Amino acid sequence: MSRPRKKKGRPVSGWVILDKPVGMGSTEAVSKIKWLFQAEKAGHAGTLDPLASGMLPIALGEATKTVPYVQDGAKVYRFTVAWGEERSTDDLEGPVTKSSDRRPLEAEVRAVMPKYTGVIMQTPPQFSAIKIAGERAYDLAREGETVEIPAREVEIGRLDIVEHSADRTVFEIECGKGTYVRSLARDMGRDLGCYGHIAELRRTEVDPFTPDDFVTVKELELARFGEAGQPESGELPMDFAAIDDFLIDTVAALDCLPQVAVGDDAATKLRLGNAVIVRGRDAPLEAEEACATARGRLVAIGAIEHGMFKPKRVFVG
Structure with missing residues (x-):
């Protein structure tokens, strides 16, 4: 019986809003960012031709589940x-x-x-x-x-x-x-x-991101390797603190949806696929699509029906 393959890379999640240079393809850009962050998985929201420059939102980890929302943005x-x-x-x-x-x-x-x-x-x-x-x-x-x-x-x-x-x-x-x-x-x-x-x-823009979110490949390489650059030995540094500072939280992609804050217990239930009661004076009673957060972190995307949040897609905390 074969063993399940171990995932390669870190379980890091979030958005990198790359200022893609002319001459770099979108697939090449995603591969570069995935490698710099040593991420398990990555994807982009909207192709840019090699001759075009500018905003290429790249999702890492759990953020890849929110790519369609950014693709639909202006x-x-x-x-x-x-x-x-x-x-x-x-x-x-x-x-x-x-x-x-x-x-x-x-x-x-x-x-x-x-x-x-x-x-x-x-x-x-x-x-x-x-x-x-x-x-x-x-x-x-x-x-x-x-x-x-x-x-x-x-x-x-x-x-x-x-x-x-x-x-x-x-x-x-x-x-x-x-x-x-x-x-x-x-x-x-x-x-x-x-x-x-x-x-x-x-x-220059992909809603909900703005030029203030831009980061270049050079900035990311500097954060990852420092002034000395990538080691010639091939042994990469394992300190990701500086480069992770450039990540934008996954929930930022969902500005278009109503957001409901839930407690830790409710977050656990949602991640298990169970519905929870939506509480709070401003919480909507009905919504075809909304997202739930706990401590500012994305928990689930789902529908609100009769005051109950029913998860359709859940996110690892």
Whole structure:
């Protein structure tokens, strides 16, 4: 009879709000953070392309259970559209497919912007993670196939011009889940009759996190290894106190939910999957989804029905 495999890494939990640099893929970033924290498990909330920089929320341990809530959060991007060329990838990575000598005036750009705010239909790029007949669109595109990707509904709450010049316009956008900024550049370029693609892209916010939460790989490496850097011998220091200070508590991801504080006894019952009575003058009697905390730590996510909290997902204390 085979023995169960021992988990590798520490049972550390929380969020790391990484300021991802250009050139690093999201999967690579998660692996790096997981290794620095020596965490058992890790995942991210919303892919950033290698050519994009900025906020990549990375969940460690129990926080991975709250990833969907962050993925659903509003996002803010600052991006530059270069006018005059459309590219296969809708950014700098791909070859030019269409070009124009025309350049839009700022007034012309502003005139088309209302078309791209509110709830709109948007067609994702050919090079995207959308699945077509079970395969990723970018895999098909790399094989030279052009596929029909159906348009889908996305929500853009705000679209502003930050700066405009003859060849480029810098925008800031606040948008919902599933919005492709590359598609926005492509479609505006076509509407303006000049073509366009993303020249720079930076994600500055993912609700509920803000730029104040940012941490860089360099800062984490310094906290982990000190000024001397990673030991050449391969023996890593086992003191994690400094790097763990950068962790944001798991419950921070659930600002969108009603929160109910419970005592230690109730927390134990919830972690065993049992319902408990919700107490407190301000506690809701009904909620389709809420979270329970004990001593400020996340205990469970569940529903409140007739004053009873019924756990659906529990968290290790």
